[in-house]
Amino acid sequence: MLLLNSCQSKNEYTNNFFTMDTPMSITAYGKNAKEGVTKSISYINRLDGLFSKTLNQSEISLANNRDGSAYVFSETVSALIAKSLEYSKATDGAFDITLGTLTNLWDTKSETPKIPSEKDISDALKLTGYKNLIQDKTHVLFKNALKLDMGGVVKGYACDGVYEILSDYGIKSAIVNLGGNIYVIGEKPDKTPWNVGIKDPRNDDQNAIIGYISVKDTSIVTSGDYQRYFIKDGIRYHHIIDPKTGSPSESDLISATIISPSSTMADAFSTAVFIMGREKGEKFLKENNIDYILITKSKEVIVSENLKSSFTFEGKEKGYIYDK
Amino acid sequence: MINKIKKGDIIVFIGVILLILLISVITFPKSDGDVVEITVNEKTTTYSLFENVTIETNGEYNNVVVIKDKKVRVSDARCPDKVCKNTGEISKKGQSIICVPEKMIIKIKGGGKIDGIAN
The missing domain is CATH 3.30.160 (Double Stranded RNA Binding Domain)
Structure with missing residues (x-):
C-alpha cells in the first residue's frame, strides 16, 4: 500500500x-x-x-512606440486584440486594453507611487478608448496616440x-496558477473536485481566504483592490483604472471573481464587473449566464445561484456576511 | 510436526522482519507536510519543517527566512513592498509565502484542504 x-x-x-x-x-x-x-x-x-x-522589444512595446498610425501585428496578438475589443463592446467599455497611457501615469508598482494631477489624468484620458482602434485582421489602425496595455x-x-x-x-x-488566475483541469487524482480559495481582500496574509469553491474543469479569476495598491492620506489607490474617470475605480466592490471555462473572458470580465459595481455587474453576469463571487465594501459576499452548492463560506469570523 | 520449526528459523525470520523495518525507515520518504521548499530565481532548495534554521535567500533583496518550531516566516524583508513579511507564519500543508520583488516562493509541500487561491 x-x-x-x-x-x-x-x-x-x-x-x-x-x-x-x-x-x-x-x-x-x-x-x-x-x-x-x-x-x-x-x-x-x-x-x-x-x-x-515592460520589455522594450515586445510586440506591444513596439506597437506603442510606432511611427504613424498603423501597425501590423502577429496572428497571436491580433487574435487577442480582436477578442479584447469584443469584451469592450460587451461591457460597454468597462474593460479596455487602450489604457496604457493611464496605467503608466498611475504606476502602482513603483516604490514611490504618486497621485497624478487632474490635468495629467484628463490629458491621458484623451489618449484612450477602444473605439479608437480599428482592426482589419492583423492590421490595426490607431485613431489617436493611444498605448495598449493588455495586462x-x-x-x-x-x-x-x-x-x-x-x-x-x-x-x-492539473491545477494551473498564473499569478492568481487559476485553471483546474479535471478532478484531483483522488477523484474529488479542486478546492479553490477566494482571497480575503482585507487581510495581508497571502493565505487568508473568505471561503472556497469546489470545482472541476474551469477557471477562476479575481480582480480586487488589494492586489497592487498604495494608501495615501487614508485613501486606497489600486491598480484597476476606470476607463471613464481615468482614476482607480470607486465602485462598491472590493473583489470580483468570475468562474468560467474561458479564462480569457473571466480575466476581462472580472475587471469589468469590478468597475461596474454590484448592481450593474450582477445584472450583466446574469444576462450572460456567468458564475461569480462578489465582495462589497460592506464585506457582503454575493455568490451566483448556480455556484451556491459548491461554495463553502469561511469568512464569518473575519467580519464577512454571506446570506445564502 | 511443531518441532520442525527450529529455533534458528525463528531467529532468521525475526532478523528478516527487522531488516525490512530498518530499510523502510531509512528509505521511506518524509511525509509531504514536513518539507519546506524555497524557490528563489528558479532554484529550489528543500528544508525540513522540523529543523531550526535561518536562511538568507540570496536574491536581489536577500530576504531572511526563519524555520523554527515547525513554522516558517520571513523575518527580515529588504524588498520594497514587505508583502512576504506581512503574510506572517505558515505551518500547514499547501500554504505559501510569495515575494514578487525577490522572485521567491516558499511552500510547505503537499496538498492541504485548499489547492490554490484565486487572487
Missing part, C-alpha cells in the same frame, strides 16, 4: 516560476506531466515576449493556452 502511494505521487510534476512579473505554478498528474508543464512554461514565456509592456487579459489567455497544451499531452488532472 505504502509503495503504491509513492508510485502514484511520482506521476505528479510541479514547477514554480516567475513570468510576467508574477509568481506562477503548474502541478500536473499523469505520464506526460513533466513534458506538458515544461512546454507550457515556454509557451507562457513566448506570450510574455509578445505582450509585455488585464493576457494571464487569462495564457491559462487557456496552458489548458490546451496540457490536454494535448493527455493530462486529465
Whole structure:
C-alpha cells in the first residue's frame, strides 16, 4: 500500500516560476506531466515576449512606440486584440486594453507611487478608448496616440493556452496558477473536485481566504483592490483604472471573481464587473449566464445561484456576511 | 510436526522482519507536510519543517527566512513592498509565502484542504 502511494505521487510534476512579473505554478498528474508543464512554461514565456509592456522589444512595446498610425501585428496578438475589443463592446467599455497611457501615469508598482494631477489624468484620458482602434485582421489602425496595455487579459489567455497544451499531452488532472488566475483541469487524482480559495481582500496574509469553491474543469479569476495598491492620506489607490474617470475605480466592490471555462473572458470580465459595481455587474453576469463571487465594501459576499452548492463560506469570523 | 520449526528459523525470520523495518525507515520518504521548499530565481532548495534554521535567500533583496518550531516566516524583508513579511507564519500543508520583488516562493509541500487561491 505504502509503495503504491509513492508510485502514484511520482506521476505528479510541479514547477514554480516567475513570468510576467508574477509568481506562477503548474502541478500536473499523469505520464506526460513533466513534458506538458515544461512546454507550457515556454509557451507562457513566448506570450510574455509578445505582450509585455515592460520589455522594450515586445510586440506591444513596439506597437506603442510606432511611427504613424498603423501597425501590423502577429496572428497571436491580433487574435487577442480582436477578442479584447469584443469584451469592450460587451461591457460597454468597462474593460479596455487602450489604457496604457493611464496605467503608466498611475504606476502602482513603483516604490514611490504618486497621485497624478487632474490635468495629467484628463490629458491621458484623451489618449484612450477602444473605439479608437480599428482592426482589419492583423492590421490595426490607431485613431489617436493611444498605448495598449493588455495586462488585464493576457494571464487569462495564457491559462487557456496552458489548458490546451496540457490536454494535448493527455493530462486529465492539473491545477494551473498564473499569478492568481487559476485553471483546474479535471478532478484531483483522488477523484474529488479542486478546492479553490477566494482571497480575503482585507487581510495581508497571502493565505487568508473568505471561503472556497469546489470545482472541476474551469477557471477562476479575481480582480480586487488589494492586489497592487498604495494608501495615501487614508485613501486606497489600486491598480484597476476606470476607463471613464481615468482614476482607480470607486465602485462598491472590493473583489470580483468570475468562474468560467474561458479564462480569457473571466480575466476581462472580472475587471469589468469590478468597475461596474454590484448592481450593474450582477445584472450583466446574469444576462450572460456567468458564475461569480462578489465582495462589497460592506464585506457582503454575493455568490451566483448556480455556484451556491459548491461554495463553502469561511469568512464569518473575519467580519464577512454571506446570506445564502 | 511443531518441532520442525527450529529455533534458528525463528531467529532468521525475526532478523528478516527487522531488516525490512530498518530499510523502510531509512528509505521511506518524509511525509509531504514536513518539507519546506524555497524557490528563489528558479532554484529550489528543500528544508525540513522540523529543523531550526535561518536562511538568507540570496536574491536581489536577500530576504531572511526563519524555520523554527515547525513554522516558517520571513523575518527580515529588504524588498520594497514587505508583502512576504506581512503574510506572517505558515505551518500547514499547501500554504505559501510569495515575494514578487525577490522572485521567491516558499511552500510547505503537499496538498492541504485548499489547492490554490484565486487572487
